[in-house]
Amino acid sequence: MANFRTIEVTAFSAKEAMINGPFAAYAIGANCTQAWKKAGCPTEPGLLNEFMEEQLEKKTKFGSGVGLYIVLEPGYKNKSNRPYKYTNKQIPSYQRWHKSYLLVDDNNKIIREVNNNRKSEAVKAAREEYANGFQGNLNIRMIKSPVEEDLVVKFEYKPSKGTQLGKYLLFGTVGPLE
Secondary structure (H helix, E strand, C coil): CCCEEEEEEEECCHHHHHHHCCCCEEEEEEECHHHHHHCCCCCCHHHHHHHHHHHHHHHCCCCCCEEEEEEEECCECCCCCCCEEEEECCCCCCCCEEEEEEEECCCCCEEEEECCCCHHHHHHHHHHHHHCCCCCCCEEEEEEEECCCCCCEEEEECCCCCCECEEEEEEEECCCCC
């Protein structure tokens, strides 16, 4: 059989494994795990190849670009609503701030950023934009950021305890769909 390909993928779900796989499409009933278990879970290369060829012939008729998969170890996706740890850093009231200004049009498109503490520099930049041929309305918006440290909130990814990667064996014929 030509262009037969096998690849082992680690993913959190079978759907994710199929998306990362090398095949353009997956057959109806692409999950061959139950048939693999009924066949005695063959892992020796000769028996496994024979099983995969049999399944490809049965389910895809060796269609080009179509694949199937076997779940070797199931993965468990993170299903928590808040998979993070939130840490808020208090900004002292005496904190020094740096101001910057954004020149924004009516559609909230940023035209230019002025990194200066003075509003007069932003007004000067707006006049330059009109001198350079800008047509439309401009709004000047101020952005304040702390000078000493820019970290104000920290998010750490903390998945649920049951989350784990699974192993999936993808196999099929590589090539464009006919």
